[in-house]
Amino acid sequence: METFLPERILTYLHGRGLTDAVLKRNKITWDGERIVIPVFDKDGIWLFNKYRRDPAIDTGPKYLYDKGSVSALYGAEKIAGATQVIICEGEFDSLILEAQGFVGVTSTGGAGTFKLEWFDLMAGKEVYVCFDNDKAGLQGMERVTKMHPEAKAIFLLGVGDHGDITDYFVAGNTKKDFESLMKISVPLIVEQEQPKPARRAGNNGVGGDRLKTAKEVPLNVILKFNKQKFAKCPFHNEKTASLHWFGANRWKCFGCGEQGDSIDLVMKMMNMPMKDAIEHLIHL
Numbered sequence: 001m002e003t004f005l006p007e008r009i010l011t012y013l014h015g016r017g018l019t020d021a022v023l024k025r026n027k028i029t030w031d032g033e034r035i036v037i038p039v040f041d042k043d044g045i046w047l048f049n050k051y052r053r054d055p056a057i058d059t060g061p062k063y064l065y066d067k068g069s070v071s072a073l074y075g076a077e078k079i080a081g082a083t084q085v086i087i088c089e090g091e092f093d094s095l096i097l098e099a100q101g102f103v104g105v106t107s108t109g110g111a112g113t114f115k116l117e118w119f120d121l122m123a124g125k126e127v128y129v130c131f132d133n134d135k136a137g138l139q140g141m142e143r144v145t146k147m148h149p150e151a152k153a154i155f156l157l158g159v160g161d162h163g164d165i166t167d168y169f170v171a172g173n174t175k176k177d178f179e180s181l182m183k184i185s186v187p188l189i190v191e192q193e194q195p196k197p198a199r200r201a202g203n204n205g206v207g208g209d210r211l212k213t214a215k216e217v218p219l220n221v222i223l224k225f226n227k228q229k230f231a232k233c234p235f236h237n238e239k240t241a242s243l244h245w246f247g248a249n250r251w252k253c254f255g256c257g258e259q260g261d262s263i264d265l266v267m268k269m270m271n272m273p274m275k276d277a278i279e280h281l282i283h284l
Contacts, residue, residue, distance in 0.1 A: 005030050012055045017096040017169045026095060034064065037074075037091050039108055042121055044077040050091065050108055071109030073118045078103050084182075085122050087114070087144060087151070089131040093165040100175045104165075111140025116147050128185060130154035132164040133228060142246075145187065152185035154178075155254060157240045161227050184242075186254055214281035217262045219245045221284050222269070233258070234269050 005013065005023065009030055013023060029036045034051035041047055048069035053062045075094045079085055082103040088094055089111050097104030107114045111131055119127070129144050129151050131137035145151045159167045168178070223231040223243070230241035233253040242255035252259035258268065266277040 005035075008056070009035060009054075015170070016092055016166050017099055018092070019099050022095050022099045026098075028095075039069075039072050039074055040077045041072070042076040042079065047072055050074075052091075065108070069108075071107050071113040071115065073105055073115075073121070074108050075103065075105035076118070076121060079105065079121045079125070082125060084126040084128065086128045086130055086154070088129075088165055089137060089140060090164070090166075096166050096169050100169060100178065102175075102178070111136065112143065114140075114144050114147070119148050122148075127151040128154050128182060130156065130165060132162065133159055134162045135228075137164075138228065149187055152182075152187055153254065154181050154185045155230075155242070155244075157181065184255060186252075186257060210278055210282060211263075214263050214278040215261050216249060217281045217284055219249060219251055219262055219265065222262065222265055 005028065010020075010023075013028070013035075018028075027038045031051070034053060037050045037052060039047045039050055048066040050066075050069075051064040053060060053064075074091050075098075078098075084103065086097055086102055086104045088097060088104045088106050090106055091108070094104035094106050105118075107118075127148055127150065129141045130153070131140045133156050141153055145153060156163055156165065156168050158173075159171065219225070219231075223234070225231045225245055226241060229245040231243045231245070232238055232241045233243040233255055235253065235258050236256045238255050243251055243253040243258075245251050248261075250259070250261050251265060260268070262281060263274060263277050266272070266280055267274060270277070270280070272280070
């Protein structure tokens, strides 16, 4: 039987930036063993409960679900009245966003289970995606933004390699700080360059194998990247790295919007024509 939250559990949730008002509004309770997180549909009808392990216990599954439940969109009932929606990675991140005055939603099954049809609920809204600062989080953001290319990616600054939205606000950052990240957010998907007809490489040629070889030079030979594949952008002043290295050996800066491949990077950094950039790259 569900009960009110015990003092130690309440202390834990307060420590995660969740207010009493948010906990009450979202009907967060305690069943004697686990934190109970009710999940509702877009009309506010209860679907099932998700259960968070007692924070004092570090063994066993962290989350359990009611039998027969399937992945649902947590926070779906809050979308209709919103102008902006932030897709995040976890129910507690969704709740701390609410505590800060935002509308956050998440898949109850994790980032890899986000469903395309959920975007129908967000039609006409500004959509943002902000997952954890780790490899799985970045992969999740890439997956979600492929479904909705207009969604803008928010990268958390100053929370370390595995930080999340909760860490960001618990560290003392404010709603205004987060809004600043929203202002510099851009769509995550980098458009792939269209194939160009190969040119016969002569003495001064840039086509064929030389072009291919230059494009394949890893970006970390040119710039220093961190574990999350971010580097400080050489095209504008910044304290926190915002240039990201994507698949297909392409890059994009979320601060100034510049993007391209290895050849573009050298051309822009060294102010040299394409032919010279290719020669530089193939001799690295």
